[in-house]
Amino acid sequence: MTPAKGPIPVEQLTREEAAAELTHLAKEILHHDTLYYQQDAPEISDADYDALRARNEAIEARFPKLILPNSPSRRVGARPSTGFGEVQHRLPMLSLGNAFADDDVVEFLARIRRFLGLGAEAALDIVAEAKIDGLSLSLRYEAGKLVQAATRGDGTKGENVTANVMTVKDLPVRLKGRAWPDVVEVRGEVFMRRADFFALNARQEEAGAKVFANPRNAAAGSLRQLDPRITASRPLHFMAYHWGEVSAPIGEGIWEIRKRLASWGFRVNEPARLCHGPDEMLTFYRETLAERAGLAHDIDGVVYKVDNLALQDRLGFVSRAPRWAIAHKFPAEQAQTILKAIDIQVGRTGALTPVARLEPITVGGVVVSNATLHNEDEIARKDVRIGDTVVVQRAGDVIPQVVEVVLEKPRGNTPYIFPNECPVCGSQAVREPGEAVRRCTGGLICAAQAVERLKHFVSRDAFDIEGMGAKHIVSFWEDGLVKTPADIFRLKASDIENREGWGEKSAQNLIDSIASRRTVSLERFVYALGIRQVGQANAKLLARNYGTLDDLIRNIAAADPEGAAYADLLNIEGIGPGVAAEIVGFFTEPHNREVLEDLARELSVEAAQVPSDTGSPVAGKTVVFTGTLESVTRSEAKARAESLGAKVAGSVSKKTDYVVLGADAGSKARKAAELGVTTLSEEEWLALIGRAI
Ligand code: IVH
16 A cells, blocks of 8 residues: 655645554655665665655644554654653663762762772862753764654653654754764753743743743653644753763763764753862852853753763762762752741651641742741741741752741741641651651551552652552542552552543553553562662662562561571661661561562562673672772772672671682681681782773
8 A cells, every 4th residue: 555645735634644654654764764774775865764754753743643653753662651652771861969068079079089099199180060950861863863862761761752852953853073973872951941931831821721830840841742743832952961872982081072062063061161179160160150040041050070981980870870970059049938837747657747838939930839847846946937937948859948937027926836646647646766757656557657658659769650649549548449559459440430530541541550560670669668768779789689579578587686687688788777677677567568468469579680790700799898909999899899790798707709808808808717708819809800900
């Protein structure tokens, strides 16, 4: 079948014609892609190829419902609930650690020098750039052409927003010049200028449509439109600051690569400066802060990055942030308003948090009507009373805070008395000695805690169940549909579809999205349990050390404080006695065990993978470093071992595979000899991991 092509203007196509043509175009574009990328033998000119893609996109824009899963604009299988395909980032998209004070910046540099074993006199160039407040995007170019654009998503998987990004005028659809590798992923920030944001909000308001809270949200909302025509109508901009996969090196340092990015047609972050030490960095920070208000777009700090890529490589990452970069945040913006009421919220672990209800006020371009008051002591210390005028501040993405009372303004009459009962279940709320937080003792009977635990369970870093928002959890909980995590996996479409606000299709979508999460990594599973003090980092440590859920439960449940299992838990570098006690407490509590076993029956929990280089001879081995190493610092040795999949422990036990002896190794060397554990010299260790000194 040869559908009509070309002559019929897109506006005049019928649905049937459009569907037929999209099928045809998908095949044809794929055919040309194969010829072009894999066989280097294109049959048609670039202009004709672009025309095919443009036509495909124009038809999709008019008939978004007809977009095919294999459409050239959606290269990866679509996730129906968001309407965007999923893109697996070949290199993760990371976030940055934060510095707030000058000292944090000095410490950042000192940490790097310590890690690398660099003396104070050795040069360490740092690139400083403005930190744009937008959303990060990864643009993949093949043979100089933009073939895919993806949002950061969870850092590992993002959304395929290619069709939308094609409409952004401020980035090259084809790279300029010639000096680019065949494959290059350029990363940077999409943002909206402040003036454009205000104009857009004015138009939205007039049209009775959603207004955006700030330029960042407006940029995100504009990019994540199912209809690329809407994106095209929004003035989005892009600045490049980083890269992902590259088929050939693009330079040796960031400063040089910035110039290369600019030569390919990208705007790069300005202001920027190559600095040579803390003084120059802090001067750049202060000058940029002074320029902030005069810039066309929002910036929320500056980013410092080690210029040299070879050093970056050695420094590596901790959790989700590189050791070689940090964001130095600008101070929060502040405003004054009236405190109308104080509400108490009850969290997942029973903590009572006071929330200020405010007369709405704009702080740094964002309307704020709620702010945190932290805890009981803070309220008392600031003597915050209902009716007071208070100073509110917000910094970046963090929750707005009440900073202080404006004492010159009329005061509220009575000091605030913090409740000693849970406002939700009425149980007593107590403060443990030494704790700032008052907690509800209702435990399992407290509705607030149960609901918060479920919210945490479905949240993005845990089970990431799309379409199951906080409102839904509350209403399912109230009606007894979902009381425990396992209940979520027993939900049926028929339970939901007749409820208010739901229909057959939305109910089925939710059931599908739940079903897609029945297989889960051990790390996410452990994090989702919401154990106190077990965030993502500790969940990862536990997953990596125990490997499977069965082993984890078996070992931890047997962990009496005197026994070997407990010592093993404590031996995990990063798990201290406080955390260990929470973990053991959780897994030995009979009710938790019931809930856990019930849940495990509904799921398939994947064994933890050794992070990388599974082929390495040290993957899965437990290693202890002791004494002074010659070629690298202890931290670098540890990071390197971990990146090869080894576990690094702080003390020697029967489970230790290798003890690496540096100069002047002491008691750990003796212990290794006693227990018959293999010891290695530094040289032998380096030979084992295949790295020369
Ligand atoms: S460098 C490995 N440079 O800030 C990460 N990031 O808070 C490399 N951002 O995820 C990032 N301006 O989305 C870098 N000049 C800049 C930036 C910048 C804004 C964003 C980026 C990052 C986030 C972290």
